[in-house]
């Protein structure tokens with residue numbers, strides 16, 4: 288049961304390929320079931336466990352876990368709606384010598400293990416089976432999903448049948464997209480990995496604490512990173528982004544636009560056509576509070592022509608031509624509506640959409656939301672899940688844009704800069720607790736770095 292940070296993300300197909308490459312499926316199931324049993328014993332205390340077993344290999348893992356719990360002397364019962372249908376699951380079922388209760392009449396237990404369906408789920412659950420799954424979960428103190436909560440797809444975060452909210456999901460062999468992507472992810476609860484020694488390769492990973500560029504004895508304000516924020520119609524938003532850039536670690540932040548007041552660390556200058564020619568500028572952030580009028584359009588054109596690394600956010604995304612050639616490293620920070628507007632609507636998974644957008648526009652994309660996907664034009668992807676729901680407030684996107692500018696100006700390549708900023712933003716929100724405002728989030732950035 289290990290934390291998932293930094294681990295590869297595999298789809299159902301790549302998982303099956305890794306399983307085939309390993310060759311010994313029976314050994315994998317034995318390992319998976321033993322891992323589930325160990326985790327359940329650790330969490331159950333002396334409480335009885337009820338294992339719900341489905342017809343496929345996910346159910347097979349459930350039977351193995353039940354046998355392991357029984358052998359360890361732990362009170363355990365098994366319930367199923369149907370007999371197993373795969374050879375492996377049948378073999379696992381044959382080793383369980385206790386009764387198998389019909390799902391419809393199964394008595395609840397304080398600990399429920401959901402081994403109904405995993406990566407093989409292909410359609411909604413039978414409505415009666417789903418009802419009993421919910422009944423048993425509602426009566427349990429702790430619900431543990433094996434591989435995935437039964438009812439969610441593996442690859443794109445969709446929910447085919449709403450499962451109960453599990454407290455813990457044990458990802459077998461690798462993290463899958465639906466452990467991280469909404470709406471499926473909310474049903475998984477805490478996700479922990481059971482290592483099956485498959486060491487699968489993947490260009491998609493779960494976000495992990497980044498390697499920040501910390502200052503050294505020979506660092507000065509410009510080498511730490513100079514960020515220019517292009518202001519516009521609503522200076523409050525670009526100021527918030529500016530202060531976020533400072534708090535995220537930039538050595539010098541220039542706010543180009545109207546507005547007065549603290550902090551004094553922020554250098555303020557009016558916008559001018561030559562404002563971005565200073566060669567020390569390591570990143571330009573444009574979009575927060577920019578507006579969408581002709582002035583905004585001119586400022587965006589100047590920023591795009593400046594050749595400086597760019598973070599394009601908010602209003603600037605509405606004015607951007609996604610297909611224009613790039614003259615500099617660029618990070619876009621769209622939410623779902625902005626992705627639709629820039630790249631067209633699609634039913635593809637959030638990971639695939641971010642990847643396609645990054646390749647098409649030749650940029651790094653931070654596709655924001657309760658799950659945030661960062662994608663590079665070369666197909667690399669990192670996913671940040673579990674963000675605080677309290678981030679759904681005005682100004683939090685401006686904070687992310689500013690922090691991204693700071694990371695880019697610090698010299699990190701765009702994909703790493705975007706990843707570092709998303710991680711900082713998520714951790715700062717965690718530190719803020721509940722009902723915080725974007726200004727609190729800015730303050731918390733320096734405390735999590």
Ligand SMILES: NC(=O)C1=CN([C@@H]2O[C@H](COP(=O)(O)OP(=O)(O)OC[C@H]3O[C@@H](n4cnc5c(N)ncnc54)[C@H](O)[C@@H]3O)[C@@H](O)[C@H]2O)[C@@H](O)CC1
Pocket residue numbers: 302303305306315316319341342343344345346347348372373403404405406407408409410411412413433434435459460483
């Ligand atoms: N890939 C791997 O490396 C490993 C996979 N293992 C387990 O194997 C699982 C995948 O096993 P399977 O491919 O057998 O798939 P599942 O166990 O998820 O079940 C799929 C079976 O149920 C049927 N089915 C799909 N949706 C249904 C529905 N709504 N109602 C009724 N029947 C439905 C399918 O036709 C198939 O027979 C993983 O999730 C994991 O738990 C582990 O045993 C160990 C290693």
Ligand SMILES: [K+]
Pocket residue numbers: 345401402403404405432433434435436437
């Ligand atoms: K399951």
